[in-house]
Amino acid sequence: SQQGEEDPQALSIQEGENATMNCSYKTSINNLQWYRQNSGRGLVHLILIRSNEREKHSGRLRVTLDTSKKSSSLLITASRAADTASYFCATDAWGAQKLVFGQGTRLTINP
Amino acid sequence: EAGVAQSPRYKIIEKRQSVAFWCNPISGHATLYWYQQILGQGPKLLIQFQNNGVVDDSQLPKDRFSAERLKGVDSTLKIQPAKLEDSAVYLCASSLLRDVSETQYFGPGTRLLVL
Numbered sequence: 001s002q003q004g005e006e007d008p009q010a011l012s013i014q015e016g017e018n019a020t021m022n023c024s025y026k027t028s029i030n031n032l033q034w035y036r037q038n039s040g041r042g043l044v045h046l047i048l049i050r051s052n053e054r055e056k057h058s059g060r061l062r063v064t065l066d067t068s069k070k071s072s073s074l075l076i077t078a079s080r081a082a083d084t085a086s087y088f089c090a091t092d093a094w095g096a097q098k099l100v101f102g103q104g105t106r107l108t109i110n111p
Numbered sequence: 112e113a114g115v116a117q118s119p120r121y122k123i124i125e126k127r128q129s130v131a132f133w134c135n136p137i138s139g140h141a142t143l144y145w146y147q148q149i150l151g152q153g154p155k156l157l158i159q160f161q162n163n164g165v166v167d168d169s170q171l172p173k174d175r176f177s178a179e180r181l182k183g184v185d186s187t188l189k190i191q192p193a194k195l196e197d198s199a200v201y202l203c204a205s206s207l208l209r210d211v212s213e214t215q216y217f218g219p220g221t222r223l224l225v226l
Contacts, residue, residue, distance in 0.1 A: 045214040
């Protein structure tokens with residue numbers, strides 16, 4: 001079963017705009033990670049946020065985590081055409097010792 | 112450093128046939144994962160190895176799927192016999208340590224189509 005659910009399933013924006021994707025999950029977690037997958041390629045790790053953290057930044061990426069709402073968001077600022085990809089959140093639940101991926105958000109950046 | 116290598120990249124077979132996928136992880140990575148990614152979904156863990164031992168194979172359909180990592184380096188995943196619902200991308204990933212918070216590095220995947 002997939003623990004995380006991303007919202008929206010698909011997002012199309014203009015280059016330069018900000019993109020926000022959300023992830024909701026069901027059980028208590030240790031960490032939440034975000035991965036990117038370009039078409040026809042493997043996944044690339046973007047960022048990890050621990051359950052005791054509320055916000056984390058990496059370059060143009062900003063991730064928030066609200067454990068009370070069991071949700072996370074990924075913000076990509078000043079989007080570029082190269083950001084076109086699918087984005088997945090992945091959680092590791094307490095005691096599970098494995099990642100469970102959501103179904104992903106397909107992001108399209110229009111030039 | 113070289114990434115995770117997988118072969119073949121594409122495979123088309125008929126149902127009830129057998130197929131095998133190969134993965135070579137990043138050098139020195141002790142943990143190896145096989146995931147199944149069905150179109151439009153996120154990856155689902157099939158099996159996890161720590162060196163040459165199985166850590167988790169709870170979601171591996173053991174009546175038809177098998178995997179091995181005999182020398183603790185490269186790995187093969189086999190499906191025998193294949194069903195239509197096995198059509199998916201099979202992703203291999205590796206990480207330096209077993210800790211689930213470790214970054215997983217993914218290969219490009221093998222796209223399987225079962226007719």
